[in-house]
Amino acid sequence: MKPFRLVLWMSLTVLLAACGQGPQTSPAEVTALSAGTLPLDPADVAWRKVPVHPARLIPQDLVEPRLLRPTTAEVRVRALARGGEMAFLLEWDDPTADDLPGAARFSDACAVQMPVQTSADLPAPQMGETSRAVSITYWRASWQAEADGRGDTIRDLYPNASVDHYPFEAAPLAGDEAARREAALRYAPARALGNAMEGGRSTPVQDLLAEGPGTLTPAPVQESRGKGIRTKTGWAVVLVRKLPEGPPVGGRFQAAFAVWQGSEQEVGSRKMRTGWIPVNLEKAS
């Protein structure tokens, strides 16, 4: 366990110890309590009184490449709402913490999906469909590790690596930070194109839009917030995001959830997911 993760884990255990037995469950749907503030920290006491919805996860086995063998059984969801925003706390069991990128190392991750636009008949839960976009808030453990302080060098991934030279760090560039940064980007094409899937990220979450499988695209505005911590049995992740456009239908929004276990080589469409689950916006009592 990485030191920074250890600290968080300890603070959480202390807190759970303090709050006695767990909250009641909300079996049918996600019950979102409205709150004065939306806590970003999964360890925040505010989550204690929020009912848990145990959402069963099923393998994504409709589009290639498919996940044929089920892994994560369920994700425990809680929600708090405030104005146009909603905070989700997702917890699931995952014996291995996978947050280190590598050639064949995949990261643990989770996501909340909501329609861009509320409507009676929902877009396909599988990433929406043409002209019926869904907006997805995605959290990745490796991004969290970076947000928690992991550096952006090869030695942060391979501690004993020995590299003699990077053209963008050569002596003649010493002192010219701008030139160095520009040169460094040239040698990281994806970053140069603003497609930072790893490294140089300020937040562990990403807002995405989709209109069906294969169409996933970063949203033009990145506004969601999130934070994940390692628990005794797996992960606890808070995702704070915008509500869909338009009024809730029947007082309810719809959300779908997905979980990826890096150790199971789960990535992209190889994931455990739910269908649409109603999110009932309740008045705080």
Place this chain on the structure above:
Amino acid sequence: MNPLSRRQFLERMGAAGFGALASSALGAWNLEAPENPLAVYPDRGWEKVYRDLWRVDSTFTFLCAPNDTHNCLLKAHVRNGVITRIGPSMRYGEAEDLYGNRTTHRWDPRVCQKGLALTRRFYGDRRISGCRVRAGFKKWVEDGFPRGENGRPPKEYFNRGRDEWVKVSHDKAAELVAAALENIAATYSGEEGRKRLLAQGYDEATVETLGGAGVRTLKFRGGMPLLGMTRVLGFYRMANSMALLDAHIRKVSPEQASGAKGFDNYSWHTDLPPGHPMVTGQQTIEFDLACVEHAQTVVVWGMNWITTKMPDAHWLTEARLKGTKVVVIACEYSATATKGDQVLVVRPGTTPALALGLCHVLLRDRLYDETYVKRWTDLPLLVRMDTLKLLRAEEVFGSAPAPLANATRVLAKGEKEPPPGTHREMLIPGEMRREWGDAVWWDRNAGLPRPVTRDEVGERSSVGDALLEGRVEVRLKDGSRVTCRPVFDLVKEYAAHFTPEATEALTWAPAQAVESLARNLAAAPGTTLFAVGMGPNQFFNNDNKDRAVFLLAALTGNVGKIGGNVGSFAGNHRVALFNGAPQYINENPFDLELDPAKPARIRQYWRPESAHYYNHEDHPLRVGNRLLTGKTHMPSPTKSLWFANANSILGNVKWHYNTVVNVLPRIEMIAVNEWWWSTSCEWADVVFGVDSWAELKHPDMTASVTNPFLCVFPRTPLRRVFETLGDVEVLALVGKKLAERTGDRRFADVWAFVNQGRTDAYLQRILDHSSNTKGYRFSELEARASQGIPALLNSRTSPKAVGYDQIADNRPWYTKTGRLEFYREEDEFIEAGENLPVHREPVDSTFHEPNVIVAPPHEALRPAGPEAYGVAKDDLSCETRCGRNVVLSWRETKASRHPLRAKGYGFVFHTPKYRHGAHTTPIDTDMVAVLFGPFGDIYRRDKRNPFVTEGYVDVNPADARELGIEDGDYVWVDGDPEDRPFRGWQKNEKDYRFARLLCRARYYPGTPRGVTRMWFNMYGTTPGSQEGQRTRPDGLAKNPRTNYQAMFRSGSHQSATRGWLKPTLMTDSLVRKNLFGQGIGKGFLPDVHCPTGAPREAFVKITRAEKGGIGGEGLWRPADLGIRPTYESEAMKIYLAGSFVTRRDGEERP
């Protein structure tokens, strides 16, 4: 509510502030998966990032010239002032000479992976910025050079290899060096100096060579001077200018002054094939590798051509496409073996025997080229059986030596040799001519002896129906009778000992193959090239090897022709390609010519010396009661060592660990010019940071012995970012400091043109005075070079082929008889039992008794055995072994055993060169290193790895299994405990800890049982690298104080080697051409006739140290995965058999 239309959706998004998306979405694809990316892709704008990565601001040309002979003009691509990448110039096809001859583009590209990776050396963290001085040394100088009773400095100042370093300016470093040079020279000058040296225990013979001149304890070495005619050769100019220092210290006149000593190079590297001068009278026979295009057969003999001659490897593979048969002889199934039409795998160090075995077939069945033998060799000449000397015409006919006219001039008494570049014929000192006389052959028709002069060679030969076999009684002028035998007869009798069967038993080459190869060579005389490599040359018997190989070549008419010749390929050496070099090296420092337009006046004050004595614990060879080092060779004590462009003289010195532990403490200053922190720097006192090839601000030039090009190092526009100076500027700076100390401004004026930025003036002088460059303007050559275009040397031919001049023009060779000489009549050779081209077993790398002369009883072999030297016959200690002349028949030899075999030592351990490194530039840059061998891992998942790769020993799998060693395990490799890794290791744990070789073992099916191999060369362990591995969190074997990066956890490929001295390479009598020009001399000559050592020899014990799996757990992964030899998984077995596919069709299988 109806689903939104795409338009509505986009409008809402826009309204919601998703303007960016709305606009980009008008292209409307980015929320759609591409329909069929095989056919069409919507938006390819992103491709610009790679076009941008390709773009550069500017380019320039620089010359890459390590000691690999290739000399590649490379194009550097610059962006933001950084060389981002390097490439070939692609303009070797435009090279021209003075006569309009031109090369073709088949010469392009010239480059290699090490050249491309130079960016990592130009900018890596071992780059030397400014100068470094060892703290203790600095203090010693600043304390005023305190010394003990016998002159030795106190130990506490000389904690080399472990001391701290101080960064200083070049000016300060030069001051310290100048002061030390003067102090050391003064300390060891005169009677006082003599007493001190004797008190310090130096061999009296070496002390006497000083003649009171302490400057002769100062050793200078420009490593491989051909590689930098001013930069590197400048160190000898510096040595010459030390005569000024001697005059200053001893107050002697210019006539009585002595210069310093200069170490050898080509011979020091064991690149010199020492038998070449014994047969041909000059340094080396070799040919540009492109000659292979014109041969019917090429025998690639102990040469890993495709790995060590990479830019010229295509000549070999392309010649093959045109029908040249490639025969590869190696002691393993080598990289080059894969290009062979025939491959012979043989026992290491048995080349002389193999050549003799081939000769035997030719002699036995009379398949030899009789015309060539009679015209060009000494084989028909008569040898007196009483004295074992050649029979002289004078003795028979009483006639005085004949006058010589064939491209030869005998110098009148006292006549001085003119400058070498002006020579048009061979120049022979009168007394030597008289000494030689003329030889005699026996006319079978007339039944009479006939004289033959050295003029009479080739078509001028008078040798007719000569007696080749049998003996004759010759009546001498004085009436006495003497039994004589032709050299041919003596050689034939000796070679008969090497029947194909005996040859197979001795060399492991199948008898059948020996028979057939000999016949094939004889079938087309004069059409075979023998490309002999460094392999056979790095054994103690290397002169035997040359003499036997030449015998084979001569018997098949293969010396001196474009498509039929012998070549020895190792290192780049022939400084004489610029035989006007003395204009620069030997300019008289007392009488300097400061007008660049005028030639310099020459006087050589410095003296050359073989570095092998320094390598041999700084003493000559004494065996029993005999001093076996000739007078002309005698070294002086080494008190100061300053060198450039070489790691080989210290960091990679043979017997390295003995040198640093036992020799260095007696040396008072070690100064190094380097741009990359090498093992030598680790052990130095002063390190001058100098320009890399990419930053040269003073031009330079070089040429090659394997290609026809004259290459200039052009000045480059690259900014100096590492506080460096050029090598010549460093020399000039020290000259300036000496001038200041002594008040003699000539020290500074020696470098006047350097100080004026006119270094090219020295180069122009060299061009003007060199046979093959006269007519060139340096400025023009440099201008073309900076465009990536080299020039052609105006040598007799392109491609060059040494010996062509003799054969084409019927000129004599540079020998006593003017012929290729296979018989050596000099006393040293008779005493050594090597008057004939014999086979000696290797001095260490043999399973049998080392260094024995394998021979039957033979009338002409009468060596002085150990007893004659007052040594016990069974004394096989390493030192006496060097001078041990014991004859055993092959049967006796076969029955004998290497003395260490009883102690569990059983493996020949050899250290050949490889594709991943050049001699002077070991492999310590990540991207080259990671591909060096099977253990590369840039991410170093196993923290034990000293670097991203590491040294390893290749062992035959069956041998490894017997030793309980798994593929990839760590093992200890130990040489002769008598003195390896260093003398006295038993009582010196502190140094033994870093000197003993620890490395990976690789299962290597290509090496015969009993033969192990470690590639040459990776940077070895130093106290600092080991400290790094102990203390650094990443476990790198990297010196925390210097960044020196070792590739071993302990020891190196030099842990098992030793310095060896061979008596036949230390004679005062061998006749040979001088280094420059056509003059003849005899005895010691650096890089021509002097010791070469035996760096490839070691007989070792191998024991398992650690498991190969990561962190020492279990098997090394590739073995565990079943993809390693003898670990094959079922699938791997199917794969190897090619059984994953089958074919059902009529096509037959062979």
Place this chain on the structure above:
Amino acid sequence: MSRVFNWQIGREMAYWYPESRPRKQFAAVFDINKCIACQTCTLACKTTWTSGKGQEYMLWNNVESKPFGFFPLRWDLKLLEMLGAQRWEGRVYAGQTLFEAAPAGERVLGWRPQDEDYAYPNVGEDDCAGGVEGGTSLRVPHLSWFFYLPRICNHCTYPACLASCPRGSIYKRPEDGIVLLDQSRCRGYRECVKACPYKKVFFNPMTGTSEKCIACFPKIETGLVPQCFANCIGKIRLAGFVSTPENARPENPVDYLVHVRKIALPLFPQFGLEPNVYYIPPVHAPKRFLEQMFGPGAGAAVAAYLKAPDDPDLAGLLGLFGSTERLIPRWKRQGETVFGLEEGGGEILRVPLREPVHVRMALDSKLGVARTNCP
């Protein structure tokens, strides 16, 4: 899945997308008999394209020793094992391609190397099959053997990477057939890494995207050969464009070697990707191993190569390799000279079959100096 025609296996086969051939197809010929494993190609690529962070381990171009060399470890062995023994009927492949053998839920039969499989990039260097116990004498074919296999992306006609990408972020350029991976769209799923049988797509852990050989398109676009060709000192490489068999033009050097002489063969044609790097098989290696790797034409190719000394066209063209940085669309031989020509027939360069020998006067009387080979 669609039905497409793959001439290398002599039949139609299944592919994820419908057949669509580019206007021109980038192709290469590698003469293994000339390869010296110097790794200059590897460094040329490395120093040009993959010197960044997260790319340290990547070798878009690598050279390995077969049969014991693999980068990544087991790359071809593992897939051959998964595919199982397959059969050729004459020149028609009767077995299953990787697309036809794709298991449920997958588009391609593939495997994803573990992180550690990218260590030891030159494992097996110069390790020979057979082995040497003591002294021996070998003749062609060698009983102990290994050979060098230089590898880049094959810019396949039917790329598995392209087929496998769920986002369609890998595409084939219509103008030159170069296969590119869109760095702005990739999300690092690594389906392509899993699907490419040659394992020539690499994941960059510091950008989170997969990266691959781009055939130096910025050079191709200006008429120059890629870096690993321009720097090849073994002069084993010829870059150009390959036609389909029915459109082969003998004056096109690639077509000549691939289609006319059939001496240059695809790497593992049985995988079904129609790869466009064509190898001249090593003459000293065993025929069965070569057929496993290069298909049923291997034996005939070796036989033709061994006859090169009586075949000046072949010897000449192979001698033209690597002598210019420009692409050579056309070639011809006239006597002892071989020409590289532009599409329009203009001369790019000419080289002789044999490098000439220049002999100079022993004495240059004008300059009054001797010219000698032994100065």
